[in-house]
Amino acid sequence: MNKCLLSVAMIVKDEEHNIRRALESIKDIADEIIVVDTGSTDRTPDIVKEYTDKLYFHPWKGDFSEARNNSLKYPTCEWVMVFDADEEVKEDFKQIRKFLKTLPKDINTVYLPTLSYLDWDLKKTETASTPRIFRNGTVKYQNIVHNQPIHKGKVIDAPFIIYHYGYIWTRELREKKYNRTRNLILKHLENKNINPLEKIYYLVQLYKTEAISKYKYRKYEVGLKTLNEINKLKKVPGIGVEFLFLFGIDALNKGLYNLSKELFEKALVSPEYPDPYFGLMALYEKMDDLENQFKYAKLFLEKIKYAEKKPEKFKWTIVGFKYKATAHTILAKYYLIKQDKEKFEYHIKKSCEIAPRTGENIKRFLSNIFEEISKIHNIKFLKDIHYIVDDLLKYILRNNLKINVWNTIYKYLDNGIHLSGIEHFAETRFQKFVVKKLLDKKDYLVNFIFENPEEDIHSIKEILFFFKYYSENKEKLLKILANIRKKFDEENQGIILSLIGDVYLKLGNFNAAISYYKKAIELNKTVSKFIKPVIDDLKTKLDKNIDGTFEEIMDYFGSLKELIFEINAQNEELEYLNLISDSDYAKYVAALNTKDLERKKRLLSNIKNIDDFPFYYYRLAKIFEEKEDFKKAFEYHIKSCEKNPKIGDLSLGKYEYDGFYLYTTPKFSKSSDEIIWCGNISEKFSGFGIINPIRVWKRSSNFLYTYPYPTNDSIKLVKERRKKIIDKWPFDIDNDLLFEILQKLKSNKINFIDEKVPKNILNELSIIDEESEAVLGMNIINTNPKIILPKNTKKGALIYLMPDFNDKNNPIWYNPEIRILKSTKQIALELEKMGFTISEIISKKYFRVILF
Template sequence: MSKQPENKCLLSVAMIMKNEEHNLDRALGSIKPYVDEIIVVDTGSTDNSVEIAKKYTDKVYFHEWRDDFSEARNYSLQFPTCEWVLIYDADEEVKEDFGKIREFLASLPKDVNTVYLPTISYLDWDLKRTEVASTARIFRNGTVRYENIVHNQPIYKGKVVEAPFIIYHYGYIWTRKLKQKKYERTRNLLVKLLNEKKDMSNIERIYYLCQLYKTESMYESRYNKYPIVEEIFSLVEKEQRINSIGFEVFFLHGLDLMSKGLYDLAERMFKLVLSLNSNNPDPYYGLLGIDEARKEFDKLIPHGEKFFEQIKDVEEHPEKYGWTIITIKYKASARTLLCIGYLKAKRLKEFKENYYLIFEEAKKTGEDLPKLLKSLAKYIIELDNEDYASLSEEIDKLLLEASQLGVRLNILDFIEKDLESGRTYNVELYRPHVKSKFEDYVLKRLESGNDYLLDYILGEDKIEGIKKYGLGSLIFYFENFKGETTEKLKLLNEIRKSEDETLKGVSLALIGDTYLKMGNFKLALDYYKRSIDTLPELGKFIKPVLEDLKTKLDTEIDGAFEEIKEYYTKAKEFFTDLSKEFNVEELKKIYLISDSDFAKYVSSVYLYDSNIDKAKQFLEKIENKDKFYFYNFRLAKIFEKSENQEDLRKAYELHVEACKKNFNLADLGIGIYKFDGFYPSEKIGSPNDEIVWVGNISEKHSGLGVISPIRAWKKANNYYYAYPFPKSEVLKVYKERLKSYKLPKFSVGMEDLLKSLNELNVNEISLLEDDEELKKTITSAVKEIGIEYKENSESIVSFELLNTEIEISKILSKYKSGLLFYFVPNFENKSDIAWYYPLFRVFRNRKAINDELEKLSIKRIKHIILTGHLRAVIFEK
């Protein structure tokens, strides 16, 4: 290391190579103008590398490869003769700015021996994705040697300076075969070094473990990485310090944690990196990802702004960063997250300033711009209408850029938002995003104003659609058709040829209605009569029309349609299950292709679970509410979701009114018991008791004609009760009727019964309820337990008391002990079937039961949590 150059040349290049014919011309051709001497040591090339090297230098030497990079590198350092030596590889390149290196070196004081240069590594064939790091590259001749067989480290002395002259590295762009080969070589050498070098310090070991971790990460051998991280952490904890390469490892490990959803651990990892080096932009990128995942949008702005502040410094002074800056290739992703922060904060000016940079940066970095645009679209749609409309140019660019990239955004969301906000839109920007026939209909409607409801529901061949769906669809067609009368008559005449007598008869009646409105009374009478002849049951609807026409020939006379519609369709909300035939997301937006009441109603029905406010708005916009036999039922369901007492009372009233207008709503499940308003009940509680639940229980069960289909659950002091509160005699009738139907039942299984009986310290027991089936169940169970079943025992079992009776302490006062089963709903879930179960008329929680039992001077109370909704309580005096 004491050798001095014999001549006064300034800068030599020292390169080791093997089989680099595809790189050498670029590497040596770019560096030759700026150096005085090129030294190339070949370690066994079998291609044309040596011949290519000789085009640029006559100082080509040969050295046998011994699986040791340091040994080969040190061999090459004996040949340079200039004052300074640049360590340079065949897969690298310099550009014109490198020419200033000579002036820089000539100006350095004598006590400076080492110069750090930035290396920008390309990661893809498009040369868009990069990483940057500053490393020791230029040494005063004779002042450096290398150690370790792989990822060899320079050992140097004297002062160090940084210089901004960039070296461009292409070594990470490999074919799959070469990638695997380099991975295996590098990994094997690192493992060999870590296993065989016994005198390695902990700091050295940390360095090479980090290199091994990066190697495993680069080649996606993820299952090998995590034990390496654990050892690194253990050594760092011992040494309380780390090499700069550790910043990269900890950051990459943080990304892995984040990908698993372990956000707390990932956040700690990123903050650890910041504590080690606050100038590192990488952890700020990681924190941005965590912020979005946690929906902590207020943190996106400070983290995003700090990221770009640090990245700017990296780009302006790459020589300062002695470790790899990984996230320089993720600028567009970070910019997107920052823009989301600005959107959420309503800082639209800053959003616009940063928004356009996303497109520029993504083109440079090669990031997944389609993915970024989809993410932005989601947050732009969430803006309020005023802010959304103010971003008109940005939205147009989003739609245009996405379409040019072949990305189809959910265009219906944008159309809805444009219509709601009043933003001036361009249909041509929508068109490339159309993915379905429905969306095509929406665009056609925007352009022409025509109604496409029938085309969507029945198909463009309406006759085939009606044949598919049957009579209900014919009635639907007749009610919603808005075209020329001749077209309507043409279709009806085709349908009347059907072999289905009902379809044929109704189509004839509807032709009669059509001619009646046209004033062609002769044809109207003719078709009405033919309709009755075809389907006599229609006579009860048509004969009153004929009687009216005998009195006066008048187009204002009501035809038979409304009564026919009610007779055939009142029991069904729709003529078919729309959710099975059509895309539910399209049904939510069907109002976009039609301004009909039907479209508004359908949109409301399918928006109920996702956007209840919008569902309510559509229901309220319907002009002819009486056309929809389930209208009040749907409106009631909207109010029943509220927590407001006035809304819940309104929901109850609407449900009752719905049943009065449409008797079928009393038994939605099995469709047998019509509403008659007669459901014997008792007066319980106070009118001012809080309502906690309202609904039509026939949605999930049936009152079987004796228990009211409309129910509210109210809260008294220490229990919940059903309103109306069915009389006890009603429950007996209901239980008898229930035997004839396969409906959901709440019952105690034998396993739960045996488990609970084992907790009861008694020799005999009896059943509280007068129920032969329950008696058979309990007598079978006590035989297995070894307890005697004895009528009038002072110990009892009850399956129903806590769910049916109010005054339980009075009933239990004559018993010394007992086992009481009871069911509870999920109090936070209004869809829980327990609320709907007709036999339940009381719910109690654990405290309420204890309060009742403690009135009886109970010595022992034990609660048992069983399966699902089922609980049990044991009491002993």
């Protein structure tokens, strides 16, 4: 080792937990080690003496620069490296000696990158390049805290990393360091002669110091003050770039998206600095802007790659190294959505590889990715990436990550694509049944719903369901039914006995069947009408293929409802019930609970016994409604009512569909008119047996109209029936609105051209209902294609219904008492053509009022 090339100068105090690591790492690199102790009370001096005899004692004077400058009095080598007790260097740092020997004489200062660990697992890091090595005698430190070296001559960057452990604190050490550093910075900022750049530097250090405080308001107060100082300076200094990123993250977490965007973009004044790109990526992730997430994630990784190669180029802290996996996950998600298999695979593998080193939340990343996979509808692409999904599942198992991957597993299995190892993820009863069904191909519908049938069944509907879908041997079924029967009263026992008779019939035990049928009749007279035809058939021929009583009983109990029995289970279990059972019931329930229209349609089309489901065609109609194939929707809605007339009055359940509805074909109607809405209006309002429950809204040249188009008499009759049956009608005009309109008309005589106004309102305003120049219409807009007013009309008001045209569930579409819809602009134009001037338009909930 050449003598006196490199001295190391340290100031220490109470560092016995760190100092050995630091000295051990530097002992074979430095020619001499200078240590100035500022008042240790622990074993620090004893440890230092094991490595150097150049230990000096200097009293602490509350000034880091004073202490640092004292340590610089003692080195005797050409170069001096400032080093701290909570730092270390690695084996490759030995190359620093060769590097220093080659430097030209006019180079006096060397910047080195410092990599700071932020957690005990040494995964989270940040990096900054600072001046560390100086020609002896060319540097002096100033300022009492976060002391800055004032150095002479040219500078150079070198890629030799110093590793810093000082940010890994215990709670006690954190508090101690916080109070000491904060007080020193505040004291320094009291200096009235401090220049703007120095003031910003120390404000940023104070901001970072306040980040470890429990008093969060202090941090944000300092942050706003720092931002103000940077804005006044009208340029961004190096330390300001770091601050803009950090404060931008604070603004982002607060939900101040515009401010965070402004801060991140301002930090791009240093375009090679990676952190602002990460900030913008995080911002656009919060805003759910995929394209910009992708753009900035890509830029961030490009910049971080440069920073990793050239950390010495950055004179401020880089925290982005700990977010690399996040960026790779964003890119993986982007390429997954774009269905680029190779790039998706590359980035998700990178994310899985990097996250354990950086301490990023790989669990959250993979949860996000699996959720996106579950949304993919392209089955070919799902097949293409299934080996990647297999690898990810293995990764999750290997690392014992608790992630809900079942939405993706369901997606694959539902499309007949096998994934390996899914049995390791099965935790719930349902998931275990899915795995069992996959392995042994048995049907587990009944097993899932009734863990113990004899204890779990409490109603006749449950018994009927159990009877229909029970698939094990019939002798066991007889035993279960016999035990369940004991729970019920005599009338319901009669139903169970008839079912027992059905089982014996199928077993060919005709005497037992007849015996149980007769006992059933004794206990329940209602079932006799189902049993007698069976007994009569058996008198003719003893044949076990004769239909029993079950189907008739099922129809009797189930005709009013879509499903005889509704399972109490979680949404995802209902959505994928078909994965534990091949039964029509499982397919139907899965179809009801999925939002995927194509899957819904596929499941329904795979049902074999359509007649078991009285709402089958109604559900098909709803699919075509959502797909906006309104012609198909109309066809299936009509068919659903024809197959099950009860669907003709879903809201009241009183008027079954009979096809006897009066309608007309208006002259303005064309078969080519566009259909913009279709539905069963009885979902919300009954047609009271007068108005066809199945309706479409079609677009003519100037307005919308219903098809079938009900006659005037039909509309009149439906109103009369409705008023007798319905107390509260959502389309009754509010009395306050009527009062307001009548006042605005300013007339004591008004011609009410269709509906009448309550007498109490007329009396209160002293208004007479008779022929007049002032008119009020409450119906004509929504029932007539043209506005027809009395010849002597000079002013008036028209009240009409106006739906939200973008809301297909708006109640107005379902109102059985209207057949025309016009926009306010169309009504105004029509009135203007008639010579009227529009004076005011009022909007209130479903209603509009146009005064002229």
